[in-house]
Every structure is written in C-alpha cells, then in structure tokens.
Amino acid sequence: MKIVIAPDSFKGSLTAVEAAKAIEKGIHKAFPDSVSLCLPVADGGEGxxxxxxxxxxxxxxxxxxxxxxxxxxxxxxxxxxxxxxxxxxxxxxxxxxxxxxxxxxxxxxxxxxxxxxxxxxxxxxxxxxxxxxxxxxxxxxxxxxxxxxxxxxxxxxxxxxxxxxxxxxxxxxxxxxxxxxxxxxxxxxxxxxxxxxxxxxxxxxxxxxxxxxxxxxxxxxxxxxxxxxxxxxxxxxxxxxxxxxxxxxxxxxxxxxxxxxxxxxxRGIDVVIEHTGLQAALEGADLVITGEGQVDFQTASGKTPMGVAQAAKLQNIPTIILAGSIGTGIDVLYQHGIVSVNSIMNQPMTLSEAIENAADLLVQSAEQVVRSFFYYQTLISRKVVT
Structure with a gap:
C-alpha cells in the first residue's frame, strides 16, 4: 500500500515536517511494509x-x-x-x-x-x-x-x-x-x-x-x-x-x-501543490493523510487539508484529516473527498499538555486511523469478491 502524508504545521507545537514524520511513524507501527511519501505543505502562511x-x-x-x-x-x-x-x-x-x-x-x-x-x-x-x-x-x-x-x-x-x-x-x-x-x-x-x-x-x-x-x-x-x-x-x-x-x-x-x-x-495551497509536485506524488496512492492544528468551517475556504483533499479527489484517492482540535461546520468537507476528520486528543487535557505531547498524539492517532481504514477496506473487498 502507498500512503501520501501531506500535513500543514500544527501551530505552536509541530512544523509541517515534524507532523509528517510523526504521522509516518504511526503508519509504520501499523503497517511496517507500507510505502509512505512525506510531502509537508502549507497554505501561504507560516511554513x-x-x-x-x-x-x-x-x-x-x-x-x-x-x-x-x-x-x-x-x-x-x-x-x-x-x-x-x-x-x-x-x-x-x-x-x-x-x-x-x-x-x-x-x-x-x-x-x-x-x-x-x-x-x-x-x-x-x-x-x-x-x-x-x-x-x-x-x-x-x-x-x-x-x-x-x-x-x-x-x-x-x-x-x-x-x-x-x-x-x-x-x-x-x-x-x-x-x-x-x-x-x-x-x-x-x-x-x-x-x-x-x-x-x-x-x-x-x-x-x-x-x-x-x-x-x-x-x-x-x-x-x-x-x-x-x-x-x-x-x-x-x-x-x-x-x-x-x-x-x-x-x-x-x-x-x-x-x-x-x-x-x-x-490560493496559497495551490501554489504549494504546484511547486511540491503533490499531484504527481499522488499517483498510485491508496490513501492521503493531511492535517493541521485546527479544523473547522474555515478549512473549506482553501486551507491546507482542503487543498490536499481536492488534489487527491482528482485521482479518486480518499483523504483523512488529523487535527489538534475540531470546530464547527466541518460537514462541508465530506463533499470533497475527505472520508473522516479526527482529533488527535485521546483524553481531556490542557492546551499546554496538548502542545507538549503533540508528536506522540499524532503518532498514536495515525496508527489508529490507518488500522481502521484498511481493515474496513479489506472487509469491503471481501464482500465484493463474494
């Protein structure tokens, strides 16, 4: 399997590069033999x-x-x-x-x-x-x-x-x-x-x-x-x-x-997608994982996860978002190839605790979402064959 990892930064805690590496670590805990491609991105802001x-x-x-x-x-x-x-x-x-x-x-x-x-x-x-x-x-x-x-x-x-x-x-x-x-x-x-x-x-x-x-x-x-x-x-x-x-x-x-x-x-994300070669990198991918610190109704206006998902949708590749926190109005995202939006928080915690532990939380969340995604993909495939 091939997974493209294209997050923005988690502001205040992780750069886009650090976030991508944490997600990759989680993926390889679940599927050590998977092929992962890290392409940290940004939307015109910091990073x-x-x-x-x-x-x-x-x-x-x-x-x-x-x-x-x-x-x-x-x-x-x-x-x-x-x-x-x-x-x-x-x-x-x-x-x-x-x-x-x-x-x-x-x-x-x-x-x-x-x-x-x-x-x-x-x-x-x-x-x-x-x-x-x-x-x-x-x-x-x-x-x-x-x-x-x-x-x-x-x-x-x-x-x-x-x-x-x-x-x-x-x-x-x-x-x-x-x-x-x-x-x-x-x-x-x-x-x-x-x-x-x-x-x-x-x-x-x-x-x-x-x-x-x-x-x-x-x-x-x-x-x-x-x-x-x-x-x-x-x-x-x-x-x-x-x-x-x-x-x-x-x-x-x-x-x-x-x-x-x-x-x-x-759009900043379009500029970045063009210069990073994301569209070419997506060829043959089974899944895309993106993310940033906060995902809410504003994400649909051209923030990194939205731009990445739109690029992936052109090749019929599903996208999963990992977020530090999830706000209101995210339903619109599901119209653009995004299959789920997931908070990396695993228990009640303060903002400072979340920032301090962001990398570990991202590793854990990435592992769990890919386990779930590919398990259900396998079930679907079996039903189709049957």
Missing amino acids: TLDTLVAATNGQKIPVYVTGPLGQKVEAEYGILGDGKTCIIEMAKASGISLVPREELNPLKATTFGTGELIKQALDDGFKSFILAIGGSATNDGGAGMLQALGLALLDEKGESISPGGAELKKIHSIDLRKFDERIQDCRFLIASDVENPLIGPHGASHVFGPQKGATPDMVQLLDKCLAHWADEVEKVTGIHLHDLPGAGAAGGIGGAFQAFFPSSMQ
Whole structure:
C-alpha cells in the first residue's frame, strides 16, 4: 500500500515536517511494509517558505530586518531550486509569532521589515517572486512595506508618517517618485487564501484585527484608517481597494500589492501543490493523510487539508484529516473527498499538555486511523469478491 502524508504545521507545537514524520511513524507501527511519501505543505502562511525550499532543494538567505514593533529580527528569504524564484514569507519579518501575546498592537505594528526583505532580494537580482502573506501581526495596509521600498506617505506638513495602522489617518499625500523602479520589471505571485475586502464588516480590521490584539474600539479606528488609506491610494493609482477581494489579506498588505505591484493572487495551497509536485506524488496512492492544528468551517475556504483533499479527489484517492482540535461546520468537507476528520486528543487535557505531547498524539492517532481504514477496506473487498 502507498500512503501520501501531506500535513500543514500544527501551530505552536509541530512544523509541517515534524507532523509528517510523526504521522509516518504511526503508519509504520501499523503497517511496517507500507510505502509512505512525506510531502509537508502549507497554505501561504507560516511554513510556506520552508516547505517550498525543501521541496525544490532550494536555499535560504538570512537578512536582518525591522520587526513588527520596530525591533531588529533575523529573517530570511528563500530561493527555489530553479535559482531564479525568490520566496518572501511575510511572517518571517512581520509575523504575529515575533510578538509576545501581551505586546500585540496593530495600531503600531508595521510591515516595514517585509519591504526590507523584498528590497534585499531586488538588490540580489531577483525578478520573480512568490509572496506568502499569512500570519501577520499588522494592520497597516502594507504602508510600512511600501515605505521601505521608497514610497513616501506624507502628512499635512509634508513629513513621513510613523509606523502602524493608526498612522494611516494622517496621510495627506502619496509621493511615488522614489518608489523602487525595479518593481515594475518583476513578477509577483501573492500566495493567500484570504478573499476579504479591505474595509467593512468582512474587512481586515473586523475579521483579523482581534487576533492581532485589537479591542472593539481599536477595530473601529483601524477600519476608518484603512478606509482613508484606500481613498488616498485611489487618488494616485485609480484602483478602488475598499471592496476589492483579497485586499484585506494580512492586514491590508494584499491591497498594497494589488495597487502598487505587477501582481496576481492565487490560493496559497495551490501554489504549494504546484511547486511540491503533490499531484504527481499522488499517483498510485491508496490513501492521503493531511492535517493541521485546527479544523473547522474555515478549512473549506482553501486551507491546507482542503487543498490536499481536492488534489487527491482528482485521482479518486480518499483523504483523512488529523487535527489538534475540531470546530464547527466541518460537514462541508465530506463533499470533497475527505472520508473522516479526527482529533488527535485521546483524553481531556490542557492546551499546554496538548502542545507538549503533540508528536506522540499524532503518532498514536495515525496508527489508529490507518488500522481502521484498511481493515474496513479489506472487509469491503471481501464482500465484493463474494
């Protein structure tokens, strides 16, 4: 039997690579002679850079940049195996994981470091980019990123605004004269599964602001600031970001890319599937196992398990999901080749206990689900023969 193992990370506990190895260990406990193929994947968020670099035998280039709250952080950009494509993972420079929970503040958080990563890659000669924009700590509409690349955002006195989402309301004019000219000669593929508009009840501030530390009052303020930002952007580009699908991705940086870069957007999982060769790896497989930390109604919108299952369904291969926790609204998943969704928890436990024991729990769960799956497959086959 052949089993393809294609999980995302279990955030806070296991990387996608670690999760894949744990699942493989469980499978081999049940069926030592089985053929397993590990293809860790991601959906455009944290881990996308590592996944694509590993899958294509690429490399990473360390770069010191400005973190979300102005601190210096050691980030990196990736080079795919073709030696020509640069991957920028926003979370490396402007990610929520770089800020202690108690210090999260989208009013001040900046995407400046992401812009510094892009600038360094431009300096190093790259013209083809994949931008993975999930996992941000920011809500500044991509303003900081644009400033790092030379765009001037000026207040009424003609002075540059300070970092953070709250500063957007001060913008009086946008000066494009020193914006990096090399950008227009490049190609940028934005890997994101977010289709939210920039502003409004389904926009960046309302939907994603709270998880970045925004209180209800802060959400209202940030939404107004992004609306003003969109107004100013439209004056100079003619692009109406306010309700543009995907503009609300990663605190509005999705809109910045659409307005100022020669870019296109694609589901993050589809980008990863294409570059990891998952579709070819699925040939001849009997089962696919995928998973991530939380599976719920949002999974169907293009998260890793959904994308993997859709790819497997094209070849009529069933998919099993292993999850740290299971939320509401998962019924829709069964329409896309997913045969079961299974929590790896085997008893009541705290979050810290679950994180600490995630690898062992995943091993145990993987062993049990494959035992059950192939046992019933055998029963079905016997009935058909009879």
